[in-house]
Amino acid sequence: MTRRVLGVDLGSTTAKAVVVDEAGAILASSTVAMGAVSRAGMHRCIDEAVGRAGIEVGDVSGTISTGYGRKLVPGIQRSYTEITCHARGVAAMVPGVRLIVDIGGQDSKAITVDKDGLVVDFAMNDRCASGTGRFYEVLARAIEIELPELGPLAMRGSQDLEVSSMCATFAETEIVSLMAQDMRVEDIASSVHRAIAGRTLALVAQVGRRTPVVMTGGVARNPAAVHFLSRALDHEVLVPEQPQISGAYGAALLAMESFLRTSPPVPDVPGADFIFPRVDHTAAGHSCAGCDGHLRGKVELGAAIPLRSS
Amino acid sequence: MTTTTTTTPARDQTNRLTMTRTGSKMIADYWEDLFVARENGKKIVWYNGGALNPMFQAAGLAWCHGEAFAARLAAQQLEGPAQLAGAEYGYNSELCSYSRTHLGCAVLTVQGSDDPQTGVVGLHDRVDLASKLPSPDFFVNNYAGCSTGQQWDEVSFRIFGKDLPIFNISHPFLWGNKPDAGYLRGEEWDSASQYVRGQLVELIDFMETQTGEPFDYDKLNESMTYIKRAAELRQEGLELCKAKPAPATFWDWIACIAPINFLPGDQALVDYFQGVKDEIQHRVDNGISGIENEKYRLYFDGIMNWNKLGFLSRRFAEHGAAVLAGRYIQNAFWQEPQLIDTSDPLLGMAQHYLLCPTNHGSKTLDYLTLKDTADYDIDGLVFHATRTCRAFTGPQRLLAKSARDNLGVPSIFFEGDVADASFYKDEILESRLVAMLEAIDVARERGDHKVAGSGAEVAWPS
Structure with a gap:
């Protein structure tokens, strides 16, 4: 019988679930935006992923969870931190990766991995939502556009307005001030992206710049975020097809490895x-x-x- | 995601030394005595930095170590009113929370003399405790390696109206980068030692002027004889903690800081550290460990987060992580007792004041950190990036990189503070700690964790 295992990444603003087979191939996945660490969102996400894989929850041979809400996921073998799971997932998605920049809803991480995709070092944002997805939400709200429109808008900016705030809350004040000075929203948007890339660069400096570089997390879907990070790093930044699910995928791979390691032949x-x-x-x-x-x-x-x- | 919520760790898996309770009683008695020192006819000195208490003991003074009182308030979760008083006086939260707390105590002490109800937020009992310190007769500053510490008593001097005498001891920073430099050796070390010793001689003259009494050199020798013996016992106890599993942890030694740092040099102090060592020896002999199920051995770099002492000890134990060594324990508090000549202790005392863990250049810190990491067979380093103590935090990235490059030992960082709980975010420590332990697990499974194990030779950096 073919085994299917589940990886669940219950993050701060989205739940992600991935079902893989014994070969580690993704059978199905789901991403659900939700309230903070929402149980309802998590259950919906799991049900969607399992349903898309054409199986029932009871057919799942093992589950490993990650993310801030990892302890809330039911029926798990164990949980791992996002660091371990993102590294594992991205290494499978992009073989040969050495540096992972993951920017999620409320945190950002820089992870270096070795040739086997195992964590060498990592750094995470401290204290506040500086340089995270929350920062982009603040920007979108301030200039009154939808989040998906933000990247294309920022790509049209040209003037560097030197947004300096490290704090998302104070950045909003700075953005409002720039708008009051009648600055172009394209320039404001590009300047904020440039500032966030600078913050990310400081995070990368803590672990050491390596290549190839892969960006994951919800923010990796924003083309301007990738563009400005690439410019800051002075190197191409790769983005997997589904950058949001790398943690859940890594969790699923760990679940499968654990299952195969601990499961003896059928007696x-x-x-x-x-x-x-x-x-x-x-x-x-x-x-x-x-x-x-x-x-x-x-x-x-x-x-x-x-x-x-x- | 950051949060100010601190979740309660699971069942307590620590096995703290029972002698800690004896130490707690000694410390409580010391403070109670200090609170009534004036009524008992003592002159009182406020001081900060290195342990000058044997000098004060020999001069017949009562002594108040500002950091120690701030740490005590924080450890008892009673620091709030003093910090608010400091904020009202004009010090913001980025100032060293030790000094902010103690300066707040100074403000409350001054206010308390004519209006004991002038508290900040009406928490009268806490305000009362913070204002309990007896006013000083004079100040002595003995701070090495920290510019805030060096100005701290100058500010206290101003709070008390600039009327009281003050004596400042200057400490050269030990850069450690001359060709002949090394730990406890070289021209820089020798000249700095003599320079500080000379100031201690001047301090004796100053104290004789303040007390009107001749300084009792025999009493100093006696006090330092007890302190040297206590320090030797402390070192022997630390040595025993290299055993596997470790019989006691960094947190037990944190609880032993107050006695070695400012209690009088006497037989009781020696008895206390003899008791600590005996209890640890008993544990080694009987295979009793400091935490249940030791799986990881960690190093903790940073001044203690006093608000979180019990919490952190349980948090690490919950993960099977025995924290065994740290700059604040192995490299502080009379840590080189062989330097003390009990018949003429001034030079050895001066040298210990220079050996403050914030007073070394990066070469020395690198050497000491790597040595302890190897000696205690450490699996990972945890850096407490103390928010308001940049003197301690400054070289931490260099130390982490060196441990990774030279010993293959990983590190994590978390932010907190010495006496301000608002800077600590539990989720940040928890997520980083667990991620590092997971990485250690994986590396162990692959058989490539650490390039140097217990007892590896660590050379002076080239």
């Missing part, structure tokens, strides 16, 4: 699809990967529990 037990071997958790060489750390005490070696998968 010859009538009615059983697989077994969970019992092991001594103090045994030398025992790997805790895939364990949430709550298992305690000794259990006898050699025993096994036959389980049906459905």
Whole structure:
């Protein structure tokens, strides 16, 4: 029977879910914009992804979650931070990647990875929403346009108005001030994008600039954000086809790897699809990967529990 | 996403030293004695920076260490009124929260002499505590490596009307980059040591003028003999914590700072550190660890976030992370007791004042950090980017890079503060900590975590 596993990224403003098969191929995905870390949004997102994969939730062999709301996702094997999952997902999407810039709704990250796609170093924004998707929302609201219109508008700007604020709230004040000076909205938009790229560059400096560079997160769908980051880095910035789902995809890949690592061959037990071997958790060489750390005490070696998968 | 909410960690998985309770009682008694020192006929000195208390003890004074009182208020979550008083006086939240708290105490102490109800927000008991410090008879500043610290007592001097004597000790910064320089060696070290020693001699003259009494050199030698022994026991206890699993953690040693930093040099101090060491030895002998299920060994760089001491100890233990070493413990507080000649302790004292962890150039900090990282077989470094202490925070990026490049040990940063809880965001620490532990797990599975393990030789940087 083909296994399908689920990765769920419950972020600050969107829920993302990805279903993959045993080969790690994406069968289906879903992205749902929602209120902050919304349970309802998460359930809708999971249902959509599973439905698009043509299966039921009960058919899912394993789930790993990530994102700020990762502890809220039901039925998970374990959760991982966004750092680990984004690195894993992007490395699969863009083999050879060395630097990942992920800008989400409320945070931004710079992650360096090694040749195997494993995290070498990372840095995240501190204190505030500076340089995050929230910053773009503030801009769009201030100049009274819809978010998807922001990038094309900024690409038409030419004059650098030197927006300096690090704080999204104060930036709004600065934007309003520029509008009161009758500056062109295109220039205001491009200047804000340039300022955010500068903030991102400071984040990249903490981990070291590497190439190839991949940008992910919802902001990567904004062509101006990618353009100004590319100019700031003085290097091409690659964007995966679905930049928002890289964390959920990474979670799904980790779920599948964990499942394959911990699942022995299907035993010859009538009615059983697989077994969970019992092991001594103090045994030398025992790997805790895939364990949430709550298992305690000794259990006898050699025993096994036959389980049906459905 | 940032949030000011701090979630309560899961079940407490720490196993704190029981001797901590003995230390807490000693410290509480010390402050109670200080609050009534004036009534007991003592002259009182306010000071900051290095541990001058044996000098004051020998001069028959009562002493108040400003940082220590600010830390105590913060550790008891009682710092608010003092900080608001400091803000009312004109100091904003970007000023060192130790000094902001203590200067607020000074304001409240001055106000308290004629209007005890002039609190800020009506939290009378807290205001009362913050204003309990007895007014000083004079000030001494002994701050190394921090420009705010060096001006701190000058400001207290002004709050008290510029009427009280003040003595400032100047400390050369130890750059450590001359050809013969190194830790505790070289011409820079020797000349700086003699320079500060000379000022201690002048301080003795100053104190004799203030007290009207001849300085008791025998009493100083006696006090420093006790302090040296206590410091040796502390070092022996720290050495024992290299065991696996570690019998005690950085947080236990944080709780031992106050006794070594400002309690009188006497038999009680020695007994306390003997008790600490004995308890740790007992744990080593019986395989008792400082946290349950030690899985990771971490280094903590930064001054303590006093508002969060208990919380952070539980937060790290919850992840199986034993925090074992840090610049604020291994590299501070009479950490080189062999330098102290108990028959003539002034030079060794001067040298310890220079050894303040904010008074070194990056080469020395790099050397000390890498050495402790190797000696304690550290898996990862956690940098507390102390918001209002830039002197401590300045070199942290260099240290993180060096640990990565030289030892293959990863780092994370989180922001907090020494005495202002508003700068701490739990989600930021939690997400970074867990991400680093995950990366360590993966690296271990691949067998390439760390290029140097326990006991690796760390050379002076070229």
